[in-house]
Amino acid sequence: ITTHQNYKVTQQLGEGGQGTVLQAKAESSGDLVAIKLSELTTEVLIHSFMEEMRIVEHLKKSKAKNICEVHEMKIRHTSTATGGITVMKSYDCDLFTHAIENRKTFRKASAQKIFRQVCKGVKSLHRAGVVHMDLKPENILLDIDTQKVAICDFGSCVWMKNQRTNEVSGLRGTKEYYAPEIIESEYCYDPFKVDSFSLGVLLFILHTGAFPYSNNYHRCNYDAKELGFSSELANLLEALLQADPSERISVSEALKHPWLRQNRFKRYFVRVKKAM
The missing domain is CATH 1.10.510.10 (Transferase(Phosphotransferase) domain 1)
Known part of the structure; x- marks a missing residue:
């Protein structure tokens, strides 16, 4: 079990070509969330993730129905890699x-x-x-x-x-x-x-x-x-x-x-x- 900023990771839900999905608990509220970690290995993938961030923000403003609630999306840079982080509501x-x-x-x-x-x-x-x-x-x-x-x-x-x-x-x-x-x-x-x-x-x-x-x-x-x-x-x-x-x-x-x-x-x- 590790801590991912404001969330305590409890288990790994899945792993595939597009990244890893973790289940975590928000330390402030105790609510369960899903955290998707995406590897952004090329400029094309970085651009695509940034476009997805813009679309998600647009959908929030549009109050679209039956859409997964995304709490936050951001890009994280380290000395060795660039990754995308998506925190969303957890489902069964x-x-x-x-x-x-x-x-x-x-x-x-x-x-x-x-x-x-x-x-x-x-x-x-x-x-x-x-x-x-x-x-x-x-x-x-x-x-x-x-x-x-x-x-x-x-x-x-x-x-x-x-x-x-x-x-x-x-x-x-x-x-x-x-x-x-x-x-x-x-x-x-x-x-x-x-x-x-x-x-x-x-x-x-x-x-x-x-x-x-x-x-x-x-x-x-x-x-x-x-x-x-x-x-x-x-x-x-x-x-x-x-x-x-x-x-x-x-x-x-x-x-x-x-x-x-x-x-x-x-x-x-x-x-x-x-x-x-």
């Missing part, structure tokens, strides 16, 4: 750990509740002019008891105010979750529709713990009937996972889809009936 786990590593899928009501929150978070990002570009289970944090979720990791985000057009180019995010146009397009593409495709992949994983494709071009090849999907769920997945981005629905349209609105209306009528 991420959806990757829950749905893929532990092979736990969600019941319909839970999947709807979780996915609705993620969609609201993405819509909130888009309203703030930010496109995530790396939506995946690892970047969705989960409180198991309340089933509240928060989107995290804004290192691949595009802040549209910095773009000359509403399109971007180049590879961003994680290749296993790329939308087809990122792989196939030689030119620019609509980043908002990339987030829509990622939401479709996430929704599929919530129900199956697997990817909806088994090819290098991410063209979906699953059988909805064989998987036991309802007609509403199958329709929403099809709309989000369209290979042609011009045919793919937006996150705002997804939130209006019948599959996401079912339980909301059910709870509403139950509540009204009890009140009467």
Whole structure:
């Protein structure tokens, strides 16, 4: 156990190519936090981290919903290395750990509740002019008891105010979750529709713990009937996972889809009936 400035580190939560994540306790309040330590070995990585700091500050001012609460971000220089430090609210786990590593899928009501929150978070990002570009289970944090979720990791985000057009180019995010146009397009593409495709992949994983494709071009090849999907769920997945981005629905349209609105209306009528 070590002390990291105002936090007492209690355990290591994970380690990967992008750095190390620690769990710690704030010495002043006793609250649990997660501390991500990133190795910034190049000028490109330093610039990317600084841009992420600006985006996080912008999202705080925009009061974006269902976004991980970041307490502080800073760059630390030593005589031998440069690193990024991100201190954020601690959650029980991420959806990757829950749905893929532990092979736990969600019941319909839970999947709807979780996915609705993620969609609201993405819509909130888009309203703030930010496109995530790396939506995946690892970047969705989960409180198991309340089933509240928060989107995290804004290192691949595009802040549209910095773009000359509403399109971007180049590879961003994680290749296993790329939308087809990122792989196939030689030119620019609509980043908002990339987030829509990622939401479709996430929704599929919530129900199956697997990817909806088994090819290098991410063209979906699953059988909805064989998987036991309802007609509403199958329709929403099809709309989000369209290979042609011009045919793919937006996150705002997804939130209006019948599959996401079912339980909301059910709870509403139950509540009204009890009140009467």
